[in-house]
Amino acid sequence: MAHPIVRYWLVILGMGLVTYALRLSAIPLYGRGDVPPAVRRALRFVPPAVLTALAAPAMIRPAGGVDLSLTNLHLVAGSVAALVAWKTRSALLTIAVGMAMLWALAAAR
Amino acid sequence: MRDPSPRAEFAAGAKAEVPVLFGVLPFGLIYGALALQAGIPPGAALAMSSIVLAGSAQFVGTQLFAAGAPGALIILTTFIVNLRHMLYSASVAPYLSRLGLRWKLLLAYLLTDEAYAMAITHYQGQGTREPGNQGSRDDRQDQRHWFFLGAGATLWTTWQVSTAIGLYVGARIPASWNLEFALPLTFVALVVPAAAAGTHPGGSDGDYRGDPD
Numbered sequence: 001m002a003h004p005i006v007r008y009w010l011v012i013l014g015m016g017l018v019t020y021a022l023r024l025s026a027i028p029l030y031g032r033g034d035v036p037p038a039v040r041r042a043l044r045f046v047p048p049a050v051l052t053a054l055a056a057p058a059m060i061r062p063a064g065g066v067d068l069s070l071t072n073l074h075l076v077a078g079s080v081a082a083l084v085a086w087k088t089r090s091a092l093l094t095i096a097v098g099m100a101m102l103w104a105l106a107a108a109r
Numbered sequence: 110m111r112d113p114s115p116r117a118e119f120a121a122g123a124k125a126e127v128p129v130l131f132g133v134l135p136f137g138l139i140y141g142a143l144a145l146q147a148g149i150p151p152g153a154a155l156a157m158s159s160i161v162l163a164g165s166a167q168f169v170g171t172q173l174f175a176a177g178a179p180g181a182l183i184i185l186t187t188f189i190v191n192l193r194h195m196l197y198s199a200s201v202a203p204y205l206s207r208l209g210l211r212w213k214l215l216l217a218y219l220l221t222d223e224a225y226a227m228a229i230t231h232y233q234g235q236g237t238r239e240p241g242n243q244g245s246r247d248d249r250q251d252q253r254h255w256f257f258l259g260a261g262a263t264l265w266t267t268w269q270v271s272t273a274i275g276l277y278v279g280a281r282i283p284a285s286w287n288l289e290f291a292l293p294l295t296f297v298a299l300v301v302p303a304a305a306a307g308t309h310p311g312g313s314d315g316d317y318r319g320d321p322d
Contacts, residue, residue, distance in 0.1 A: 005150055005153070007180060008149060008150060008153040008174070009153055009156070010180065011170075011174075011180040011183050011184060012153055012156060012157045012160055012161065012170075013160065014180065014183075014184040014187075015157070015160070015161045015166065015170055015183065015184055015187040016157075016160035016161045016162075018184055018187055018188040018191065019161050019162070019163050019166060019187060019188075019191045019194065020217065020218060022188070022191050022192065022194040022195045022198065023191075023194045023195075023197070023198055023217045023218065023220040024198065024213075024214070024217035025194075025195050025198045025199070026195065026198040026199035026202040027198055027201070027202045027205055027213050027216075027217050028210070028213055029202070030202035030203055030205070030206045048299075048300045048303050048304060050169075050186065050189050050190055051165070051169075051190070051296040051299055051300045052296070052300055054169060054172065054293070054296055055292075055293035055294075055296035055297055055300070056293075058289075058290065058292070058293035059293060074290065077290070078293065078294070078297060081294050081297050081298070082297050082301050085297050085298045085300075085301035085302055086301050086302065086305050089302040090298075091132060091136075091295065091298035091299065092131075092132050092135060092298075094294055094295075094297060094298035094301075095135075095139075095291050095294045095295060095298060098290065098291075098294040098297070099287075099288075099290060099291060099294065102287055102290055103286075103287075106287075
């Protein structure tokens, strides 16, 4: 097993390589065939699915077990933030309101 | 048709990016602070901002590092979260096709969400030409790749500086602030508007319709 610090660097390098490969992908290949429309449509749904899977646990089970009650401050704050995201489409405002909700609820308890 | 100089194009690209910076700067600050809390060495956290240069992937990666996920999973997740960049790549490719390899390699590196948004708007907004049908404009005088470079470089610089500040300030933020909750909130901010746009006609994707009509 690699030294922890080396491991961080290796993983970050790997993250950089796959990201760069995706960004470069079509640029040198232009003119040699295109991405089929069906693949395009499918690709669009992948990031939301992944992001949802990553965000949900922090709200549904912040302390380890599933908690869907109103005493789950993370779920309440997260739901309010989702509403803000839907209404305003502003990432910054979503984060600001979500954090403020969490702090206010925690202070009020 | 006026053909601005490389310098004018670069400056216009940088200027177009300015409003976006108000959103990017706090993200970089939060990323820096969270990376520290996740136990990532500051040097590596800073390097991630220039090696990966992708906010949401860096947030996800930070969360997975903190959870002790295996490296291969972190890299795979980065790949999935950044799949959209393949679409950006396909979308700008026609406009870059006549550039030299060095320009292609450089602009691909700078192809972030924000730089893409500005560059493609600039490419598509200037009238006449679909790629491959250059119309009246002389290829040799088309300097719009400098606009792309100006937008990309501006974003790059802001991201590095804000990350560095976040790393510096982050060590002073108490754990009771629950700053890590900003991560899932970021994902909510990315997902909800996209999902909402997909559920009614005229949304970003015409194939799925929530309303019968």
